[in-house]
Amino acid sequence: MSERIFITGIGTGVGKTITSACVTEALQADYWKPIQTGLMEGTDTDTVHALLSNDVSVCHPEAWKLEAPASPHLAARLENKTINPDAIIARVESYTPVNRPLVIEGAGGLLVPVNDHYFTAELISDLGAKALIVAQNYLGSINHALLTSAMLKHLGIPVLGWVFTGDYHSNEDDIVKWSGYPKIGRIPWTEHVDKSFIQQQAQLLSASLHTLLA
Template sequence: MTNRIFITGIGTGVGKTISSAIITESLQADYWKPVQTGLTEGTDTDTIKSLLSNPVSKCHREAYCLKEPASPHLAARLEGITINVKRITEIADTYQPANRPFIIEGAGGLMVPITDTIFTIDLIRQLKARVIIVAGNYLGSINHSLLTASVLKQEKIPVLGWIFSGDTHSNEDEVVAWSGFPKLGRIPQASHIDKAFVKEQAEKLSLQLK
C-alpha cells in the first residue's frame, strides 16, 4: 500500500479543500489536486499553499487545469482536451514523497466522471490510495454519506475514516455507526479561515491521523 491518502467528499461544497489543508498540515504531507476545474474561481492548490505553515509540505502542480466549473469530463470536452488517466498515475509516481504521506484531493464525490469511461473511484483504485471521506450536514447528507460508504465497501477500497465539517449535527454519530468507518475529527464552522485556524485544527487532528 502506497502512502497516499485520497480526499473525497459526499458531494460538492462540503469542505474538502479546507479538510485537505488541515490533513496536509497535520501530517506535513505533500498535496496534489490532479484535475482542477473552474479556474475563474482560482485553484485549490493556491488555497492550500496560502493556508500551510509547516516548512516541509509541497503543493504540486495539477495535471489538468480546466476553465469550466463542471465535472472534469465535461470541462475537458468543452476545451477539446482529452484527460489521460494513465498520465495522472504516472505523474503521481513522480510527485510521491519518499518518506511522507501524499494527499490527493479529488473533484466532488466518488462518481464524478473524469473521462467518459473513468470515474473518481476508478482513479482512486489506480492510484492505490486510502480514502478519507469529508461530509457536511445538510438535508440529504445521510443518504449521500451512506451511499459513498457503501460504494467504497463494495469496491473494497480502504477507508481511514470520516471528517465532518460545518455545523455540528447528531447525524454524525449515526453515520459513523451505520457505515462502520471511524470518525477522525470535525472541522467547525468558521467565519475566517487562515493559517492559524488550519494549524490549530491540524494539531487537534494529528493524534487520530497518526
C-alpha cells in the same frame, strides 16, 4: 509513512479543500490536486499552499487545469479535450514523498466522471490511495454519506475514516455507526479561514490521523 490519502466528499462544497489543508498540515504531507476545474475562482492548490504553515510540505502542480466550473469530463469536453487517467497515474510515484504521505484532493464525489468511461472512484483505486471522506450535514446528507461508504466497500477501497465539517449534528454519529468507518474528527465552520485556523484544526486531527496510519 509513504501513504497516499485521497480526500473525497459526499458531494460538492462540503469542505474538501479546507480538510485537505488541515490533513496536509497535520501530517506535514505533500499535496496534489490532479484535476482542477473552474479556474475563474482560482485553484485549490493555491489555496492550500497559502494556508500551510510548515516548511516541509510541497504542493505539486495539477495534471489538468480546465476553465469551466463543471465536472472534469464536461470541463474537458468544452475545451475539446479528453482527460487521460494514465497521465495522472504516471505522476503519482514521483509525487509521493519517501517518508511522508501524499494528500490527493479529488473533484467532487466518487462517481464524478473523469472522462466518458472513467470515474473518480477508479482513480482512487488506480493511485493506490486510501480514502478519507469529508461530510457535512444537510438535507439528504445521510443518504449521500452512506451511498459513498457503500460504494467504497463495494470497490474494496481502503478507508481511513470520516472528517465532518460545519456545525455538529447527531447525524454524524449515526453515519459513523452505520458505515463502520471511524470518525477522524471535525472541522467547524468559520468566517475566517487562515493559517492559524488550519494549524489549530490540524493539531486536533493529528493524533487520530497518525494512529490510523500507523
